Amino acid sequence: MHRRDFIQGAALLGLLPLVGNAGAALAAAPRNGRLLPVPLNPGDTVALVSPSSATDERLNLQLATEVLQALGFKVKTGAHYAARRGHLAGTDAERAGDLNTMFADDEVRGIVCVRGGAGAARLLPLLDYDAIRANPKVLLGYSDITALHCAILARAGLVTFHGPIGAASWNAFNVDQFRRLFFERELMRYRNPVDAGDELVPRKNRTLTITGGKARGELVGGNLSVLVGLAGSPYLPDFDGRILFLEDVEEAPYRVDRMLTTLKLMGALDRIAGFIFGDCTDCDPGEGYGSLTLDQIFDDHIRPLGVPAYRGAMIGHIREQFIVPHGGQVEMDADAGTFRMLGPVFQPG
Structure with a gap:
């Protein structure tokens, strides 16, 4: 275990209150110091x-x-x-x-x-x-x-x-x-279902590799604009060695560029181990002289990081979407356009 992970885990455990269900909370903490929720069952x-x-x-x-x-x-x-x-x-x-x-x-x-x-x-x-x-x-x-x-x-x-x-x-x-x-408490593997339909080659639910390779880490992120809105506050999780996943809706490309620039300037992007982008729904340039494309924006901000990265995961403001553990340990494969859970995300029982 790295010294930083040990210190972070010990600090978290030291903060756990010794009242109420604290015993369950302590038992729920995996080795990386994260708390796991109680499992759900029909009838709950x-x-x-x-x-x-x-x-x-x-x-x-x-x-x-x-x-x-x-x-x-x-x-x-x-x-x-x-x-x-x-x-x-x-x-x-x-x-x-x-x-x-x-x-x-x-x-x-x-x-x-x-x-x-x-x-x-x-x-x-x-x-x-x-x-x-x-x-x-x-x-x-x-x-x-x-x-x-x-x-x-x-x-x-x-x-x-x-x-x-x-x-x-x-x-x-x-x-x-x-x-x-x-x-079922399945260790989920998240792969977009691809169906060619009447097309010669599949077009729907395609993923696109930005930088190939595999990476492991804790999954953090969510909506890009909401996450960036927390910049400078004590409510952002650590980005060191994390797999960052993002999505957004109704954001013009120049605003996506501005928000990724903010993550770059605050040092977050330089610390991640991998990058997964979901869907950017209705993120068209709109009227005007011109616009960077999302491909160009990812080329500018993500490709130079040299970490495994892909886009097109079924995450975001879309009808069919993955349910992913925020804070769970995953392994991503940017060439295959997949990621998978590495361990349980619920307490035993």
Whole structure:
């Protein structure tokens, strides 16, 4: 074990509170100092919370509940999950309070975010990281929920899950991902399914190698714009030796370039071991004289790093998406356009 990893792991364990479920939290900590959530099983109670934007249609709240029930769960809703304050699902205190309550609730085994949007970063100073450490459980969401994934990993050391929100499409692909990961505890291998259809060669779900090779490390990242918005705060995880995965939506290429420039200037890109880019949905240049292409932007910022890198993974604002462990150990193969989990991401039992 490297000295840095030993120090980081010891520091994390030293911060664990000796109250409540601290014994379980200690038992859940793997050798790299990360906390693993309790596993999920059909019949468990799962909470629905709204830490970001408000939901504009009541039907979406109903659908989120029905999805979890169809997966076999009992559902408990946050006190303010249907609230609204401007574009937000309630005040900061209300939204943070719902999260803190559900982490502390012994009946609740997992937490699913109704939707993303904006506003989760406002909650980060209000979260009870001691309670999260003492009650490690599944947290699922993506997009704006990136702020929660990053902060909870940085401040509590808990592995969380980047994947569909409650109000998203729960198509056969997403349901299969969920059941294999959470119910069967499969060590997932993430490879895009490719179907040529009526094309001579497949076009859908293709990956593109930026720099070939394999790398191992802890998987961190999420939505690019949300992650960059945490720059300079204590809520970003460490990038040393990590596999960075990113995605975004409705960002012009010049803004993608600006955000990757920020990661470069803050030293994050120079420390990663590998890079996986998902989908950049509706990231067209728009009107104007000209624009860098995404290929050129990755050539400028990622290729010079010399680390394994590829783009096109099924991560992002897309209908079918991988559910990946944020903070879990993975191995990536940039030539094959795949990555796989290296170990369990749940507590035993």
